[in-house]
Amino acid sequence: MENRHQLDLRNIPEELQLMIELLRNNHLEEWETFTDINWETFIDLAIHHRIYPVLYPKLKKVKEGIVPPFVLERFSWLYRRNTMKMLFLGSEMQKISKLFSDNHIRLLFLKGPVLAQALYGDISLRTSRDLDVLIPIEKLDEAEHLLLAQGYEKEYEINKELNEWKWRHRHVNYYHPQKKITIEIHWRLNTGPAKEPNFNELWERRKQSTIPGNEVYMLSNEDLYLYLNMHGAQHGWSRLRWLFDIHQLMEKELNWNRIYNRLKRFGYLQVGGQGMILVSELFNRKLSNEMQQYLVNSRSKRLAAKSIFYLESMINIYTLPLPENVVKYHKKYLTGLMSTEQRILFTLSLLYPYPDDMKTLPLPKTLHFLYFPLRPFLWVWRKRKKHVLS
Secondary structure: OOOOOOOOOOOOOHHHHHHHHHHHOOOOOOHHHOOOOOHHHHHHHHHHOOOHHHHHHHHHOOOOOOOOHHHHHHHHHHHHHHHHHHHHHHHHHHHHHHHHHHOOOOOEEOOOHHHHHHHHOOHHHOOOOOEEEEOOHHHHHHHHHHHHHOOOEEOOOOOOOOOOHHHHOOEEEEEEOOOOEEEEEEOOOOOOOOOOOOHHHHHHOOEEOOOOOOOOEEOOHHHHHHHHHHHHHHOOOOOHHHHHHHHHHOOOOOOHHHHHHHHHHHOOHHHHHHHHHHHHHHHOOOOOHHHHHHHOOHHHHHHHHHHHHHHOOOOOOOOOOOOHHHHHHHHHHHHHHOOHHHHHHHHHHOOOOOHHHHHHOOOOHHHHHHHHHHHHHHHHHHHHHHHHHO
């Protein structure tokens, strides 16, 4: 790739820079470059970035005396715990897949053990907090009934009175208190109003997981590239694992013409290029001319540079409360990710009533149509009220 080292990594913690070097190389020889490593911070960062399962085998190969014994012991414990959890998730994945199949609900696993096996060839080399699955939206009620019968509990309710939940939300969570497993039932890959492939398209292009057992399906490699970039970009690429997943995916045989067409069709060209540049820069991945001509452009480069902010400290976008500077930065960053069409759709979506409007001015269902003309006034009223209270 031309113009390498375009990203400013100087403010990234030295411990994270070491982590990146380990991920780049099978055998790191230039340890003298890293002279002031805080190993407790190194462990914390490895956990935050969810990358410790891949780092552990590399650390074991390092010359004796360089990595403190307590670090290897900690990584060994984390690795073994993750392996057991992934095996447990894999068992539950098989049960859920069979349960849904027996009840004629088509199911695509987005992450979890299937992704670990597909990208790393070993489920122990990737972490997963829960099982993320995608189903047709019309099957949501049936899926909920099945999960509740299995002992899962719905974690929260979505207000469905205004019917905007179908595109303003993308999933609902179910938690099993005995198994300590969460299942995220998705009906969209990303929150709307942005466009994306419909379930039938994704199902027709699905591939079967190589994990032994019942038939388990996941996204095709090209759809997976779209999804992983959409997901990672929305989180600011604040965890290295999301980028390393794409690095691993790019080891596979991919049809870049198909990827380009899908990214362009749904307005994610700049996002696909952003992920590619970050992977290339951070992990020394060489990009073919085919990859570059499809996705690398000036806007993707700017977005890649902006995402370095999230690597400079341990930022988790969904752990509240966030520092005010992070909130402002992330809001501006998310706007920058959008294509022109997505920005127009997003602006128009703000005119569609929110459940908060119903709380501000309760109206009978027959008068819900009034929320459309009243929305600007209700929004101003809430803002003024909030300002007075503060």
